[in-house]
Amino acid sequence: MIFPSKIKEKKSECETYICPECGNNFYFIQDYSRGEIICGECGIVVLDHVIDHGPEWRAYDSTEKENRTRTGGPISFRIYDKGLSTIIDRYNQDFLGRKIASNKRAQLYRLRYWQFNSHLHRNIARNLNTAMNELDRLASQIELSANIKEMAAFIYRKAAKGQYLKGKVISETVAASIYVACHIYNFPILLEELATHSKANKKNIARTYRYLIECLNLKIRNIDPLEYIVRFSEELNLSPTIQLKACKIIQLAYQKNLTSGKDPKGLAAAVIYIAGLLEGEHCSQRKISRVSHVSEVTIRNRYKEIVEKLDLKLYPIKNKKGGSQLMKVIKSLH
């Protein structure tokens, strides 16, 4: 890290600087995707963690630039009014920072009171405000990305606008919106995980999820088992070799059409188990069951189906004590 003070020696108005590393005048290159300013001569990173003060939109001609020019922060579906409304603050100061006269303060107080009432006390705004707070809380606890949060907020708003949420519990609908958004972005979320952090239970979240899909006429695909394989393998501290093998097995299962109608979590759990046997890094059904929230019986059923349909040969493993309890799957997978 090179301190900004070192490049303060601005030589002219044509935005050239003295590079602290090579000593030459340089034309700086701004890389806002990485938040870095780079010396055009020697390529060294002169500044990092640079804040992009520009707009988040792009304009390709002067008309677009004019139309899109605005002030304030970007709009967001996660804020109940999308961040567009103005508020009267509590500081009793004018725009120059001078104190408001006491005779005007009472009037300002009444204005503030009515503005608050007119904004938040409308049913829809109050509902959205509560819902967006709940969404933010839930998404932060599960550590979801900003675009999943934004999509969940968008889905909630769409349902609210269509009058589909009358009589619905906010916490259930918010959790269901997040579940829908995760499906759209193919993020391997578990219903149990949502239910743990939400006030709503698993059954109600699942029911509301189906309700939202029906009301909004959404075409939702199942989450790819590959995503679950990565997630479960990481939680079980399995080697990348197991992950790779599990991915190969699931691809073969796809080709044989063994995956349709099956829970992707169950499929992922089963192929991880098979991959463990293949690679000699055995992971018990119980451990996989705990991580995947799929019962051991389901893992066994999927595992047997896959082994049978992919024509994988089963041979008993002789352990140290001469036992033959575990079965090894033998087949070259390509």
Added chain:
DNA sequence: AAGACGAAAGTGGTTGA
């Protein structure tokens, strides 16, 4: 005790008449 396996009973969703 741990791990694997299987049977039986029950649950909740989907589909078609």
Added chain:
DNA sequence: TCAACAACTTTCGTCTT
């Protein structure tokens, strides 16, 4: 609306080391 069905879960017992 309801029965049939597939997928899945829970529970329990058995086997093996």
